[in-house]
Amino acid sequence: MKQDDRYTRGLKKLKEIDGKAGECLIDSLKDIAPDLGRYTIEFPFGDVYSRPGLDLKSREIATVAALTALGNAAPQLKVHIHGALNVGCTRQEVVEIMIQMSVYAGFPSALNGISAAKEVFEERDSKGLS
Amino acid sequence: MKQDDRYTRGLKKLKEIDGKAGECLIDSLKDIAPDLGRYTIEFPFGDVYSRPGLDLKSREIATVAALTALGNAAPQLKVHIHGALNVGCTRQEVVEIMIQMSVYAGFPSALNGISAAKEVFEERDSKGLS
Amino acid sequence: MKQDDRYTRGLKKLKEIDGKAGECLIDSLKDIAPDLGRYTIEFPFGDVYSRPGLDLKSREIATVAALTALGNAAPQLKVHIHGALNVGCTRQEVVEIMIQMSVYAGFPSALNGISAAKEVFEERDSKGLS
Amino acid sequence: MKQDDRYTRGLKKLKEIDGKAGECLIDSLKDIAPDLGRYTIEFPFGDVYSRPGLDLKSREIATVAALTALGNAAPQLKVHIHGALNVGCTRQEVVEIMIQMSVYAGFPSALNGISAAKEVFEERDSKGLS
Amino acid sequence: MKQDDRYTRGLKKLKEIDGKAGECLIDSLKDIAPDLGRYTIEFPFGDVYSRPGLDLKSREIATVAALTALGNAAPQLKVHIHGALNVGCTRQEVVEIMIQMSVYAGFPSALNGISAAKEVFEERDSKGLS
Amino acid sequence: MKQDDRYTRGLKKLKEIDGKAGECLIDSLKDIAPDLGRYTIEFPFGDVYSRPGLDLKSREIATVAALTALGNAAPQLKVHIHGALNVGCTRQEVVEIMIQMSVYAGFPSALNGISAAKEVFEERDSKGLS
Numbered sequence: 208m209k210q211d212d213r214y215t216r217g218l219k220k221l222k223e224i225d226g227k228a229g230e231c232l233i234d235s236l237k238d239i240a241p242d243l244g245r246y247t248i249e250f251p252f253g254d255v256y257s258r259p260g261l262d263l264k265s266r267e268i269a270t271v272a273a274l275t276a277l278g279n280a281a282p283q284l285k286v287h288i289h290g291a292l293n294v295g296c297t298r299q300e301v302v303e304i305m306i307q308m309s310v311y312a313g314f315p316s317a318l319n320g321i322s323a324a325k326e327v328f329e330e331r332d333s334k335g336l337s
Numbered sequence: 338m339k340q341d342d343r344y345t346r347g348l349k350k351l352k353e354i355d356g357k358a359g360e361c362l363i364d365s366l367k368d369i370a371p372d373l374g375r376y377t378i379e380f381p382f383g384d385v386y387s388r389p390g391l392d393l394k395s396r397e398i399a400t401v402a403a404l405t406a407l408g409n410a411a412p413q414l415k416v417h418i419h420g421a422l423n424v425g426c427t428r429q430e431v432v433e434i435m436i437q438m439s440v441y442a443g444f445p446s447a448l449n450g451i452s453a454a455k456e457v458f459e460e461r462d463s464k465g466l467s
Numbered sequence: 468m469k470q471d472d473r474y475t476r477g478l479k480k481l482k483e484i485d486g487k488a489g490e491c492l493i494d495s496l497k498d499i500a501p502d503l504g505r506y507t508i509e510f511p512f513g514d515v516y517s518r519p520g521l522d523l524k525s526r527e528i529a530t531v532a533a534l535t536a537l538g539n540a541a542p543q544l545k546v547h548i549h550g551a552l553n554v555g556c557t558r559q560e561v562v563e564i565m566i567q568m569s570v571y572a573g574f575p576s577a578l579n580g581i582s583a584a585k586e587v588f589e590e591r592d593s594k595g596l597s
Numbered sequence: 598m599k600q601d602d603r604y605t606r607g608l609k610k611l612k613e614i615d616g617k618a619g620e621c622l623i624d625s626l627k628d629i630a631p632d633l634g635r636y637t638i639e640f641p642f643g644d645v646y647s648r649p650g651l652d653l654k655s656r657e658i659a660t661v662a663a664l665t666a667l668g669n670a671a672p673q674l675k676v677h678i679h680g681a682l683n684v685g686c687t688r689q690e691v692v693e694i695m696i697q698m699s700v701y702a703g704f705p706s707a708l709n710g711i712s713a714a715k716e717v718f719e720e721r722d723s724k725g726l727s
Numbered sequence: 728m729k730q731d732d733r734y735t736r737g738l739k740k741l742k743e744i745d746g747k748a749g750e751c752l753i754d755s756l757k758d759i760a761p762d763l764g765r766y767t768i769e770f771p772f773g774d775v776y777s778r779p780g781l782d783l784k785s786r787e788i789a790t791v792a793a794l795t796a797l798g799n800a801a802p803q804l805k806v807h808i809h810g811a812l813n814v815g816c817t818r819q820e821v822v823e824i825m826i827q828m829s830v831y832a833g834f835p836s837a838l839n840g841i842s843a844a845k846e847v848f849e850e851r852d853s854k855g856l857s
Numbered sequence: 858m859k860q861d862d863r864y865t866r867g868l869k870k871l872k873e874i875d876g877k878a879g880e881c882l883i884d885s886l887k888d889i890a891p892d893l894g895r896y897t898i899e900f901p902f903g904d905v906y907s908r909p910g911l912d913l914k915s916r917e918i919a920t921v922a923a924l925t926a927l928g929n930a931a932p933q934l935k936v937h938i939h940g941a942l943n944v945g946c947t948r949q950e951v952v953e954i955m956i957q958m959s960v961y962a963g964f965p966s967a968l969n970g971i972s973a974a975k976e977v978f979e980e981r982d983s984k985g986l987s
Contacts, residue, residue: 239845240822243826246904251440254900260429261430261434265395269434272402278539279539282835299391302500304399305503306503311407311705312702313701322495369711373707380506408929409705410705444830445932458889520693521690528658536663536963537667537701560650562650565763567651569645575797575803579799579800581763585755588759633959633967640766664965780953781957793926827916
């Protein structure tokens with residue numbers, strides 16, 4: 208497989224997960240670190256998210272859980288809460304992931320995860336998204 | 338609901354996820370911190386894992402992802418790789434969670450997650466478990 | 468003990484530590500994750516903070532230290548700086564905890580802890596609190 | 598104050614907290630990084646632990662809490678569990694700090710903290726220490 | 728060496744790395760924790776940065792990498808991106824450190840590192856700094 | 858560029874950094890997660906380490922600093938201490954990186970980094986490596 212194919216496949220996958228975030232990402236990096244933009248399309252989305260063996264909804268559950276537990280990547284957590292909802296998670300399932308994290312990363316991580324979810328839900332309400 | 342019911346429900350849930358780990362946990366804490374043993378049954382398993390709204394397999398995916406990303410709780414990661422397999426994840430799905438974590442927590446976390454999975458798979462092979 | 472009693476005891480304990488934060492917490496979660504609000508009252512405050520064996524001031528010292536070291540939970544750190552002061556810590560003791568954390572989590576954690584303390588102290592000055 | 602005085606004061610303070618750990622530290626660093634050994638005596642013990650404003654027992658509570666929450670420094674956690682006990686904490690107070698950390702850093706951190714405490718308590722039992 | 732000399736040497740070193748940040752630091756701490764301000768000059772800058780054995784540019788590369796990977800100290804990361812540029816790193820080298828961190832701490836850390844770099848570069852553009 | 862070229866380039870780069878670690882990695886993953894082995898060659902080594910803009914020695918300084926600060930990836934830290942020495946760092950420079958990390962991630966991270974360095978240096982002594 209050629210590198211161009213990885214990029215094309217990654218861009219398609221990222222659009223499936225969160226079209227707007229994909230555009231923002233490429234745009235924000237184009238002047239300062241365009242190669243990092245390209246890598247972010249190619250490796251996470253072109254390679255990893257495009258793999259069989261774990262469905263896309265489960266991949267987003269894993270990602271939302273990890274980012275909530277780490278607690279140091281608020282912008283990406285919000286992108287992936289959107290992503291989880293876009294690929295089939297319900298809002299209740301997102302909330303349950305946060306509650307689950309209270310056990311493994313403590314209550315502050317869970318509460319800050321809920322704050323992020325709240326912002327995402329309100330943004331989606333204003334756009335009529337589920 | 339009475340506290341006794343939370344404990345009973347939690348113990349049942351923990352046995353469903355990983356019976357042996359449950360016994361080890363209670364046993365290891367009984368002399369030094371029996372109340373922490375009781376809380377671990379009551380809150381994570383009696384309250385959180387017993388909730389509707391997210392199926393048990395998805396809860397274990399979230400947990401394995403978070404513990405792999407945090408990278409500082411090897412014994413618990415192994416317990417929950419067992420747990421994930423016990424509640425319906427395939428080995429390939431566990432491996433995919435680790436690969437997914439290379440994106441969000443870096444390659445060392447993913448590689449150390451795979452090492453933990455390898456140990457768990459070998460232990461299960463020796464016992465004829467899937 | 469019935470669950471209702473854990474909630475009542477937890478709410479009372481949280482009010483002792485930081486009455487306003489307790490109300491904010493319950494209020495902020497009531498639409499999105501009311502059960503997480505309930506758990507946060509029941510387990511941390513109804514179970515843990517209500518235990519004998521370590522006095523409340525020492526519990527808050529432990530919490531402020533941990534949140535400063537982790538460095539990823541700014542809102543909760545501020546709540547517990549208030550809490551520490553409410554249950555008997557002096558401002559100087561809070562500052563000393565931050566200085567102590569320079570050793571165990573590095574100078575950035577300590578300096579960001581001091582920034583949080585400064586905001587809390589100014590808020591309390593404006594309300595005439597010690 | 599001269600640097601020599603900071604070292605002398607730090608060594609005395611470290612011996613008060615954990616005499617054996619102090620010797621091990623200096624010994625283990627003398628060939629590879631003697632200056633780091635010296636700094637570790639001077640800054641943490643000569644400067645920070647020697648400060649007024651927070652008593653030694655409270656400083657050790659803060660340290661044990663932070664190292665349990667971070668979960669990535671097992672040898673130092675054990676040194677400071679010894680230290681906490683040497684400067685006036687009871688074993689029960691150490692256990693309570695670990696239980697407190699289940700709230701702020703999750704159950705795995707608390708359980709691994711208890712494992713460290715168990716090892717320390719057994720080592721002290723074998724030496725007739727409280 | 729007397730302590731005064733460590734302070735003087737540290738202040739000189741900090742000015743070499745980032746003069747403005749040094750003034751801000753001392754100023755921000757002077758009311759609340761002046762001793763932490765003094766320690767921050769003495770130990771990191773008077774002791775560590777003043778050591779031979781690793782050139783200043785390499786020390787700043789190490790610091791920018793670590794703060795990007797930890798992801799929980801945004802103000803200090805920006806100070807040290809300035810510092811790296813002040814002691815001889817090119818902007819491209821700073822960007823490469825961030826890309827390197829995608830491997831060891833995940834893409835969110837790298838992307839948030841790039842955001843910090845972007846803010847610093849724009850601030851420097853407005854002041855005609857390289 | 859074709860994917861095969863990324864793999865070939867990555868393998869060559871990894872051999873330049875640490876030939877033995879490269880073989881161990883591929884070997885340890887071949888049964889359980891061969892694709893993760895391939896990705897680890899392709900992205901970190903074929904893409905990132907092969908970039909111009911930051912010399913290989915500086916990349917290893919950044920990596921050793923980050924892994925020491927994170928403190929949760931001991932095997933990879935040792936691989937990259939070897940790597941740093943293989944691409945031109947002196948032992949003293951490795952030690953200085955650890956000392957530098959005492960400032961940004963605390964003394965326990967620095968001390969555990971020194972322990973890892975000590976093991977690597979002894980292994981290299983036994984093989985007559987610098």
